[in-house]
Amino acid sequence: MKKYSIEEACEKLSITRQGMNVRCRKYGIEKIKEGRRSYLTTQQIKILRGSETSTSPEKHDTERFEKSQGVDERLIKRLEGENEYLRKKLDDESEKVKGSLSVIFQQTERIGKLEMENNRLLPYAPLDDIVENDREMEQKRKQEFPDQSWLGKWFGKKGK
DSSP states (O other), X not given: OOEEEHHHHHHHHTOOHHHHHHHHHHHTOOXXXXXXXXXXXXXXXXXXXXHHHOOSOOHHHHHHHHHHHHHHHHHHHHHHHHHHHHHHHHHHHHHXXXXXXXXXXXXXXXXXXXXXXXXXXXXXXXXXXXXOSHHHXXXXXXXXXXXXXXHHHHHTOOOO
């Protein structure tokens, strides 16, 4: 198999060195390296030339195009369906989030109202309402209705 240097291949194909590199990358052709120089085989040059000359579509190219178009349409329909499903899912989730936020805002507002009401009522509450346990209640009753002791009887103090 004959090898051509890059310069010779460029002359044969009448393209620049940069164009040669682009085509090699496009078609996945790897140059044969020997030392510091690179070469292309006749087969590789045919591949590079053949891709340029096939301007009219042949029958098998058209069939391949029609098949790929059908596949493309199926893929597009599938992606549209997935897209629609994901949009519905996103809408559902956003509605759930809106509902949760609504509940949070309502509860926050309620807490604020309760705190205001609590602050308003606490300073004016009578002592009877603030009593926390039975022992304190008993002491208050004794203060209001003290049992008359011998000393109270002696000095004439009477209970309420």
